[in-house]
Amino acid sequence: DQQVKQNSPSLSVQEGRISILNCDYTNSMFDYFLWYKKYPAEGPTFLISISSIKDKNEDGRFTVFLNKSAKHLSLHIVPSQPGDSAVYFCAATLNYGGSQGNLIFGKGTKLSVKP
Amino acid sequence: DTAVSQTPKYLVTQMGNDKSIKCEQNLGHDTMYWYKQDSKKFLKIMFSYNNKELIINETVPNRFSPKSPDKAHLNLHINSLELGDSAVYFCASSQGLSVTQYFGPGTRLLVL
Numbered sequence: 001d002q003q004v005k006q007n008s009p010s011l012s013v014q015e016g017r018i019s020i021l022n023c024d025y026t027n028s029m030f031d032y033f034l035w036y037k038k039y040p041a042e043g044p045t046f047l048i049s050i051s052s053i054k055d056k057n058e059d060g061r062f063t064v065f066l067n068k069s070a071k072h073l074s075l076h077i078v079p080s081q082p083g084d085s086a087v088y089f090c091a092a093t094l095n096y097g098g099s100q101g102n103l104i105f106g107k108g109t110k111l112s113v114k115p
Numbered sequence: 116d117t118a119v120s121q122t123p124k125y126l127v128t129q130m131g132n133d134k135s136i137k138c139e140q141n142l143g144h145d146t147m148y149w150y151k152q153d154s155k156k157f158l159k160i161m162f163s164y165n166n167k168e169l170i171i172n173e174t175v176p177n178r179f180s181p182k183s184p185d186k187a188h189l190n191l192h193i194n195s196l197e198l199g200d201s202a203v204y205f206c207a208s209s210q211g212l213s214v215t216q217y218f219g220p221g222t223r224l225l226v227l
Contacts (some may be wrong), residue, residue, distance in 0.1 A: 024169050043119070043205050043218030044158070089158065093214050102171055105158040105217060 003027045004092050006106035013113050019077040021109050023090030025069065030092040032101065035064060035075050038087045047088075048075070080113045087111070118142050119219035121206050127225045128196055136191045136222045138206030146170075146208040147189035148216060149181060158205070165187050196226045 005024045012020045023033075031052040036044035050057040050064045050073065057064050063076045077084055090106040119140045128134055140147060148171075149161040162181045163171035169181070178194045193200060203223050207216040 034215065036218075041220070043220045044206075046215050046217065049215060102160055102163070102173075103214070107156050 002106075003030075004090055004104050004106040005112055006109045008087075008109050009107070010110040010112070013080045013111065015082055015113055019075075019080045019084065019099045019111055019113065021075040021077075021088050021090075021111065023073045023074075023075075023106055024071055025092050025093070027104075028068075028071065029094055030104075032093050033064070033066060033073050034091045034093075036089040036091060036105075037084075038089060044086070044089055045054050047093075075113075080111075082113050082115050085111055085113045117209055119206055119217050121204075121219040123222060124164075124220065125223050127224075127227065129227055130196055130198060132196050133192070133194045134224075135193070136204055136206075136218055137225075138189050140187055140206075140208040140217070140219075141204050142208055142210070142217060144208035144210045144217075145207045146185050146211070147183065148209075149189065149191050150205040150207060150218075152203040152221070154202070154207065159167060162189075162191075167171070198226050200224060201226045 003026050034049040035047040037047045038044040048059050048062050048064050050066050055066050066073045087108040087110045089108045091103040093103050122137045146165045148163045150158050152158045161175045162184045167183045180192045183189045203221045205221045206219040209216045
């Protein structure tokens with residue numbers, strides 16, 4: 001039973017264009033969402049996060065949008081660069097009590113940015 | 116300076132053996148985690164320790180036993196290894212109430 005879903009296993013984008021990675025979740029109790037980036041043979045690295053009280057968070061070329069009514073979030077990368085080629089994981093958590101720290105990950109989307 | 120390190124990076128072993136994976140973090144964090152990424156690429160939490168005490172223990176066979184000698188270390192010991200234990204195991208850490216976790220490079224375990 002996947003609580004966090006990334007339905008696109010891969011995405012290919014031209015350098016300089018926008019990359020949009022999507023993530024859906026089923027648990028309406030999730031209140032904090034994160035995006036991680038992973039290169040081959042390395043661990044995931046934290047990219048950007050958003051609290052459920054917000055609908056947008058921006059950090060440089062990366063913007064995360066949250067639509068709570070649709071239980072959907074997306075990561076926008078503008079402009080995309082070849083170095084952005086990696087697997088992107090969406091994660092969600094309940095940011096309180098004993099569930100804190102229990103990140104639920106999606107299966108990942110492999111982004112390829114072509115020069 | 117490696118923030119979260121794991122040893123070994125690769126581990127190939129026979130079914131039935133006992134093995135350990137070590138994790139160390141130099142970030143001064145007080146919470147550490149073990150995750151398993153299986154062949155289907157799902158990354159799932161196994162254990163979480165806060166100040167050397169177990170706070171999350173997902174449904175994991177009791178052949179897996181985490182040990183935290185101090186706040187900077189969380190080792191994973193696996194008894195009687197099975198084929199299905201083959202996976203990549205990631206250690207992570209975070210500080211206090213922060214949900215942002217920092218991951219190690221992973222240990223690729225192959226059980227033959």
